[in-house]
Amino acid sequence: MIDKETVEYVAHLARIELQPEELEKLSRQLHDILGFIDKLSVLDVGLVKPTSHILPISNVLREDEPHICLTPDKALENAPGKNGNFFSVPKIIE
């Protein structure tokens, strides 16, 4: 099932900082939810194909032609930090 260490690790993968009390509560709740989800394990699905998508369409292609798209100005309109034509973020490399 799921323990506190796993929840902590998964939260790191999901890039969410959890406070200790949040970690406690979430671990308990996820334990319950996964307990409920475990009822799927009784089904024999050995020969069943997975459905990731309901429509019988795949590999939708189009011609690779230039078309009108967002201008840099518009694309950057909502940025919390920008510099010229770029998004800016805290320094990554010293």
Add this chain to the structure above:
Amino acid sequence: MVLNQFTAHELLDKLKNSQATLKDILDSIYARIQEVEPKVKAYARYKSVDRPRLNPQSNGLFFGLPVTVKDNICTEGLNTECCSKILTNFRPPYDATVINKLKAAGSSIFPFKANMDEFAFGSSTENSYFGTTHNPWNLECVPGGSSGGSAAAVAGDEAIWALGSDTGGSIRQPASFCGVVGLKPTYGRVSRFGLIAFASSLDQIGPITKDVEDAAILTRIISGYDPNDSTSANKDIPDYTDSLGKDIRGLKIGIPREYFIEGMDAQVKSVIEEAINKLKSLGAVANQVTLPHTQYAVPVYYIIATAEASSNLARFDGVQYGYRAKSDSLIDMYKKTRAEGFGEEAKRRIILGTFALSHGYYDAYYLRALKVRTLIKNDFDAVFKNFDCIITPTSPTPAFKIGERTQDPLKMYLSDIYTISVNLAGIPAISLPCGFTKNGLPVGLQIMAKPFNEEMLFKIAHAFEQNTEWHKIKPRL
């Protein structure tokens, strides 16, 4: 009756015949909002009586009649925040395809956006950063969710008609709780371009309206292939109003026995049975059918939907838009932004979904869920070989009390037990008013049909509606 109480098709007739002006209609909507919005709170970010300017196209099919839009559908230059702190002040640089289509048809987009559960994560609209919406039929009850703002606005006559989105019941369940009509189209019928993604293989945009005819009109306008959404279907769009006023004699209705077991409210059960009898009296033939994998739909959904959500919501990291927490290091900035920007349910779902996709658990959870999804879809295919539609309650209970289920996520998840399978199978379904409980709360009837057979839904729903009076009863606010 005052103008804001009419359906869209009635108002369109009035506009056409010069019996009302767009200004009269807008005045009446704004007056209503001013009067009841402090109690209902259907609109996100609504604070005062100040009245934003509308820029309606005076021509076109819709004469500038406004549509209320859920806060997760992008409207150019108009705040679209998914009712989340993490999208604070986000003004989309483009319109969603459905918005483009509405504008092209002469609709105006109502300047207040409808409240919702944050990122559509919820069944009660209690997870909104902007606070809870109240049910117009009983202000102590939830309006359902996640499109609770859209449903409450339409039910309370604060909107003429509205758009919602439905990933596991988020249009149909609030429509049922608020006594209005809500439709989830077939997956692929309506473009998802500009709908801020929750679970990409399940999401669909659809109408929430005062009657079936309005739903038919709005569905037709928003449907169709879109090169910007490669999962939209390249199929003809019928004029759904052609399905109205038809005879339903001889139509075969399937009643799934798995839906009529423990957990269903006794009053809901009797209202639904009466509705089925009504359809029989109109000449439809009802028989019991079986959807044997029904009990697995909720667990399958909470794996697939959260897995897709965890991936879709990775983009909210404080870089391109919305809220950014202060920090000197990049990874720390991501983590703090997401910790401070997402609400409790969003964190729970992202972490559950990340877990289901993570190394060592993928096969046991995600892959297994995809396989069980196939079994659920096969159940429907088998029934639709012999039946025209399937009829169920939309929800096992009427609207519940605010706060009643917030401490128990699992209990909240089970409120979607009758709506979730439809999204997993990709089929269309409609909810329409079919009666009330003794306490005066609306009950919704759900009709499901084969993929791309929305016409069947409109046909049966309209026949039922026109032979009952339920849709004419208004809440007293």
